[in-house]
Amino acid sequence: MKSFDVAIDGPSGAGKSSLARRCAAELGFLYVDTGAIYRTVGLAALRRGVDRKNEKAVAGILPELDIRMGYADGEQRMFLNGEDVSREIRLPEISMCASDVSAHAAVRDFLMEMQRKLARENCVIMDGRDIGTVVLPDAKLKIYLTASPEARAERRMKELQAKGLEQPFEEVLADIIQRDEQDMNREVAPLRQAEDAVLVDTTDIGFDESFELLCGIIRQRLEAEA
Ligand code: DC
Numbered sequence: 001m002k003s004f005d006v007a008i009d010g011p012s013g014a015g016k017s018s019l020a021r022r023c024a025a026e027l028g029f030l031y032v033d034t035g036a037i038y039r040t041v042g043l044a045a046l047r048r049g050v051d052r053k054n055e056k057a058v059a060g061i062l063p064e065l066d067i068r069m070g071y072a073d074g075e076q077r078m079f080l081n082g083e084d085v086s087r088e089i090r091l092p093e094i095s096m097c098a099s100d101v102s103a104h105a106a107v108r109d110f111l112m113e114m115q116r117k118l119a120r121e122n123c124v125i126m127d128g129r130d131i132g133t134v135v136l137p138d139a140k141l142k143i144y145l146t147a148s149p150e151a152r153a154e155r156r157m158k159e160l161q162a163k164g165l166e167q168p169f170e171e172v173l174a175d176i177i178q179r180d181e182q183d184m185n186r187e188v189a190p191l192r193q194a195e196d197a198v199l200v201d202t203t204d205i206g207f208d209e210s211f212e213l214l215c216g217i218i219r220q221r222l223e224a225e226a
Contacts, residue, residue, distance in 0.1 A: 004123050004225060006218055007131035010145035011180050011191060012095065013152030015202055015210060016127040019145065023215050024125040025074060027222075032069075032118050033076050034128035034135070035098065037111055039089035040067050040078045042097030052100035059106035067114070092160065092167060092175070099179045102129075103186040125218075129183055132194035141221045142197035143214065149176050151203045 006029065008020050017033050024031035042052070044065050050057040068079040077086045088094070101107050108130075115135050118124055128135070132142035147155075153173035160167055183191040193199060198217055202210045 003119070004222060005119050005136050005139040005141075006125040007136045007139035007142045007194075007197075008125065008127040008145055009129055009132050009142070009191065009194070009197070010127075011152065011176070011183065013156040013176055014145045014147050015155065015207065016145050018207065019210055019214055020125045020127045022211055023218060026215055027125075027218060028123075029125045030118070030122040031076065032115070032124050032126040034111075034115055034126060034131065036076060036078050036086075036089060037067060037069070037114065038102045038107070038128075039094050039098040040080050040085060041065065041101045041107055041111070042094050042099075043085055043089050044080055045101050046094070046097045052097060055104040055106055058101050058104055062106065062110050067111075069114075069118075090163070092165065095175065095179060099182045103182065103188065105188045108134075108189055129191040130189035132197050133192060134189045137194075140225060141218060142194045143200055143217065144193035144197040145200050145202065145214075147201060147203040149173060149180065152176050 008016050010016050017035070020033070021031045023029070044061060045052050045058055048061055050061055052058060066081045070077045070079060077084055078089055079085065112135065115126065119126060119136055126136065132139055132144070150173065153169060153176050156176065157167060157169055157172045160172070200210070200213060200217070205213070
């Protein structure tokens with residue numbers, strides 16, 4: 001079969017990563033979490049103390065960054081100049097760093113080819129904010145996955161708790177609303193639903209049901225293409 005790519009976009013905490021990872025494992029696709037790539041740039045900017053809102057300053061560090069992805073036990077790992085930063089990029093403070101640096105065209109251009117190459121060489125389920133609109137505009141299937149900010153904050157809080165990271169609900173919700181605002185209103189590649197994307201709202205459905213729904217949509221499209 002010629003490459004079949006699935007693009008999943010949506011706001012933070014909608015369950016994209018966990019759902020996409022499980023669907024990819026179930027259906028034999030390569031899962032690519034593009035948020036992790038932006039998080040790696042965000043971490044690098046934080047470590048180097050550059051002004052993350054300043055495009056020139058952020059662009060200045062890009063030539064020094066060797067960002068690579070790998071897979072270990074089916075899990076995507078991120079490497080920054082050879083160091084495995086997969087755990088560190090998940091810290092809550094890195095979320096906003098990633099959102100800040102991702103607003104710059106220089107950063108998006110820098111990461112574009114890496115994402116497209118992965119899709120050229122594999123059948124991918126790729127998730128992010130601009131996959132269906134910019135990175136893979138010809139993806140065979142586009143899904144826009146969303147849920148209410150409150151439902152997303154609730155889930156994010158439980159995820160953090162499971163990792164031993166406690167954060168009050170109000171803080172998690174405020175962070176989600178601020179990131180939505182930033183990601184949806186930036187000039188370059190803002191988060192929005194592609195015209196040809198299927199909308200999936202998981203506010204009132206649990207993980208297993210969302211997984212069945214998503215897998216069902218992907219299977220249906222695969223059969224139609226076969
Ligand atoms: O999916 P995430 O929460 O790990 O992403 C972190 C930030 O990276 C998010 O706030 C916006 C940015 N991002 C982006 O701009 N484009 C993508 N394709 C993926 C993430």
